[in-house]
Amino acid sequence: MEHDATAELTHGTAVPTEGPIPLLQPAYFDNLIFWAVVALVAIYFILSRMALPRIGSTLATREGTIASDLSAAEALRAQARDAQAAYDKAVAEARAESNRIAQATRDAIKADLDAALAQADAQIEARAAEGARAVAEIQSQAQGSVAEVARDTAREILRVLGGQVDETAVDRAVSARVGG
Amino acid sequence: MEETAHEAVGLTFHPLDQFQLTPLFGTGGADYNPSFFALTNATLWMAISVLAIFLLFVLSTGSRSVIPGRAQSVAELIYSFIRKMVDDVAGHDAGRFFPLILTLFLFILFTNFFGLLPLSFTATSHIAVTALLGFGVFLFVTVLGFVLNGKKFLGLFWMTDAPLFLRPIIAVIELISYFVRPVSHSIRLAGNIMAGHTVIKVFAGFAQVAAISPLAVLGVAAIYGIEILVAGIQAYVFTILTCVYLKDALHPGH
Numbered sequence: 001m002e003h004d005a006t007a008e009l010t011h012g013t014a015v016p017t018e019g020p021i022p023l024l025q026p027a028y029f030d031n032l033i034f035w036a037v038v039a040l041v042a043i044y045f046i047l048s049r050m051a052l053p054r055i056g057s058t059l060a061t062r063e064g065t066i067a068s069d070l071s072a073a074e075a076l077r078a079q080a081r082d083a084q085a086a087y088d089k090a091v092a093e094a095r096a097e098s099n100r101i102a103q104a105t106r107d108a109i110k111a112d113l114d115a116a117l118a119q120a121d122a123q124i125e126a127r128a129a130e131g132a133r134a135v136a137e138i139q140s141q142a143q144g145s146v147a148e149v150a151r152d153t154a155r156e157i158l159r160v161l162g163g164q165v166d167e168t169a170v171d172r173a174v175s176a177r178v179g180g
Numbered sequence: 181m182e183e184t185a186h187e188a189v190g191l192t193f194h195p196l197d198q199f200q201l202t203p204l205f206g207t208g209g210a211d212y213n214p215s216f217f218a219l220t221n222a223t224l225w226m227a228i229s230v231l232a233i234f235l236l237f238v239l240s241t242g243s244r245s246v247i248p249g250r251a252q253s254v255a256e257l258i259y260s261f262i263r264k265m266v267d268d269v270a271g272h273d274a275g276r277f278f279p280l281i282l283t284l285f286l287f288i289l290f291t292n293f294f295g296l297l298p299l300s301f302t303a304t305s306h307i308a309v310t311a312l313l314g315f316g317v318f319l320f321v322t323v324l325g326f327v328l329n330g331k332k333f334l335g336l337f338w339m340t341d342a343p344l345f346l347r348p349i350i351a352v353i354e355l356i357s358y359f360v361r362p363v364s365h366s367i368r369l370a371g372n373i374m375a376g377h378t379v380i381k382v383f384a385g386f387a388q389v390a391a392i393s394p395l396a397v398l399g400v401a402a403i404y405g406i407e408i409l410v411a412g413i414q415a416y417v418f419t420i421l422t423c424v425y426l427k428d429a430l431h432p433g434h
Contacts, residue, residue: 022199027213039226051237
């Protein structure tokens with residue numbers, strides 16, 4: 001039937017093929033089946049004896065390698081995390097230590113400064129007291145001189161006026177006035 | 181042979197000549213009747229498939245590299261693909277049949293693909309070859325089912341969760357469908373491959389007319405692309421159905 005269709009398609013050219021179409025040609029069956037069986041058996045032995053154990057072991061090895069690599073990576077990551085934590089801790093400690101040292105230095109400087117200031121204050125006070133004493137001395141000397149000058153002046157005035165110079169009365173009067 | 185006819189008149193179509201067997205040594209012809217183990221073009225192209233499988237699966241995997249090369253990773257890809265299919269479809273206890281199923285898959289896949297080369301021969305287009313595969317799977321699975329499960333294998337046809345009066349009817353239908361399996365299994369493969377190859381040849385025949393030859397060549401290219409898909413898909417379908425049948429033999433209960 002299919003053959004007739006083919007013949008029509010050829011537009012009148014003689015078709016030399018006879019009998020059934022090649023696909024259903026019984027004369028081919030034994031040969032095709034024989035060689036197909038040979039090919040299948042050959043493939044089966046190639047696969048089961050050589051290829052599959054090999055590929056299977058390769059895949060298993062790879063799976064193992066990947067698993068161990070992954071666990072190694074996990075361990076390394078844990079290590080890295082620990083290292084990071086240790087680093088952070090060290091940094092924090094160093095920062096605290098440096099703060100402590102800075103504070104101590106600051107305190108020491110402040111103490112020195114306070115001591116120097118106190119010393120300077122004491123010196124200044126001493127100088128001031130000394131000065132005050134000198135001023136007082138000079139003042140009292142000056143007071144004495146004023147009384148003396150007043151006495152001498154009073155005596156001289158009395159002498160010039162021609163009065164009797166009573167030493168003690170003059171002294172008393174000057175002292176009462178000047179307070180020397 | 182046909183060349184004389186070609187010279188005579190314009191259009192000649194011989195879309196089915198590609199399926200003829202020809203002897204490797206000597207001359208054949210349409211009425212060639214090869215002996216049982218004569219070396220034919222079918223022998224040659226099946227041998228090329230076997231050789232290619234050997235090269236891909238044995239030579240490329242020789243180094244057993246943990247980091248595979250291109251050929252090795254293709255081989256491993258196919259291996260894992262079919263292995264997963266067997267495990268998923270037929271169950272984990274079907275692992276011992278994995279080499280058989282991979283053999284079927286590779287034979288069909290490589291025969292289909294090499295059949296797409298011009299001037300080659302496609303063994304899987306012949307019903308004799310696909311029937312060998314289909315009925316081989318059928319017999320294997322049926323015998324295996326009875327050996328593993330004994331009478332319980334017949335539970336495949338006796339639906340215990342169906343109403344009692346329906347069970348005989350279902351059993352008959354199941355029985356018919358079971359015996360149709362190898363037929364559809366083998367005709368599906370041969371039919372697909374044969375049809376595609378024939379359509380390509382018909383398009384190529386139209387290329388003899390100058391006016392429509394560009395269209396015809398485009399058609400050939402388009403059908404060829406589809407045939408590349410079909411070659412892979414039919415190998416996949418045949419293999420996954422084999423796994424389904426195998427599952428019935430291993431676990432007839434469900």
